[in-house]
Amino acid sequence: MNAIVQPPGAAVLERVDQALLGLPVDNLIWLSGYVYGLARQPPQTTAVAQRTVAIYYGSQTGNARRLAEGTAARLKAEGQNVRLSSLADLRLRDLRGLEEALFVVSTQGDGEPPEDCRSFFEALDAESAPQLSQLRYAVLALGDSSYPHYCAAGRRLDARLAALGAQPAHERLEADLDFARTAPPWLAQWQSTLAPVESAPQVLAVPTAATTSAPTPEQPLALELLSNLPLTTSAALREVRHLELAFEPGQLGYQPGDALGLRFANPPELVEPVLQALAIDAQQPVQLDGDTLTLQQALAERLEISRLGRPLLQQLAQHSGDARLQSLLQPANSGDLQRYLRGHQLLDLLQAWPGVLDAQRLVDSLPPLQQRLYSIASSPSRHADEVHLTVALRRDQQAERLALGACSTALAQLQPGQQIGAWVQPNERFRLPSDPSRDIIMIGPGTGVAPYRGFLAERNETGASGRHWLFFGCRRRADDFLYQTEWLQAQREGRLQRLSTAFSRDGSARTYVQDRLRAEAAELYRWIDGGAHIYLCGDAFAMAP
Incomplete structure (x- = not known):
């Protein structure tokens, strides 16, 4: 269907007549074709300068880095100009020209930022730090609520940026061990505060030679166990084992000093006593992150049951009214809380307060099953297509029972030919000297x-x-x-x-x-x-x- 053509107004016609007055006929004929050609061209868009969105991360174990990388990838796919960098590589003067920034930072030790970005925090705290009134920012703080200085590095960063005049685009999120649940909706809310992308060009992906993406915690690589041997005698206080795992050439790249992350399931020795203490049908359905699964599946495959977190104690204190638990949760007793959490497991609490939590409340109170990292005990140059681990079995005497480590127990039971999911966690702060002559x-x-x-x-x-x-x-x-x-x-x-x-x-x-x-x-x-x-x-x- 043809578009309806509207004639120009009188003022426009008057200007056209003045411009064409006196031109010869051949020029008028040429101009008629020129104007027709202009009319047939698609409308041009005015290029709009896109502001850069900077995403900085401070990461000790890789969680903050992976969150930052995933966010950067999503923004780039939507046409945003994105700058992704570690805080270790950020100079303060680079912040002065920025308008939008996201900071994803974890907390270590006694409230310290990750080791490789402590110099940035020191520079930011200095009196010479520049004013940042042009900057809109948001802080995603990662931490573990069982420690006294929960998310302290993120709080410190947020407060200092505000003191330098930067404007918060979104309130800070303090994410506990369940950051995989809480971070995505918060990141989506922050992303909605960004200026919309205008006239974003379509990017056509050009096929290249096939590449294999590096394994990640979300998509680990299946490694096959070659051997699982004891390094200690039966008289040793703690059993230590040497594991050798194999992969296909090129599937797993690592350097000496890196760690291997492992995806595992809680062994039956930990799951069954918990189910017995609950006195609940193991096949009872529960909801977890939008999935319906049995209580046994949730405890075995998805939830942390050998390490305790603050949310579980909060639930027990609320529903039991126990004065000791309520006292432990007071800010003044954060040190006692940390020692208590480190010295107990889920089974201890269920036996001490039986029947207080039903299946769904328990599932809602437990953190997701956390990755375990083990220092790699092999050399890629000598041990081709293999990675070796040194694993100490956790078997601690707590009260009247033996507390087992979840991952170490699972690894001790692994048999040659069986597989386990793994990925490499790089450790750039633990590298051999680049100069081979150095001692x-x-x-x-x-x-x-x-x-x-x-x-x-x-x-x-x-x-x-x-x-x-x-x-x-x-x-x-x-x-x-x-x-x-x-x-x-x-x-x-x-x-x-x-x-x-x-x-x-x-x-x-x-x-x-x-x-x-x-x-x-x-x-x-x-x-x-x-x-x-x-x-x-x-x-x-x-x-x-």
């Missing part, structure tokens, strides 16, 4: 020695000329000297120049790694003066002063 000093009590097995293998395989010094500690040489044969052989062959050990239960005097460090102080200083790199790995609670 390295490795300090690793207990399973903290795991990454150094990969370090030494990689350096030996690539022909690094630097020297190696290992400090290792355990209880007894005969029971839990992890990888003893490998270290002693490397020392005999000159691949491990120094090996300093401490066995705290051998002999009358208890000797620990720190004692060996003090005894070797003079030689340590010589190595350090020569440019040696120092590495420390181990249980943060056990090594804390």
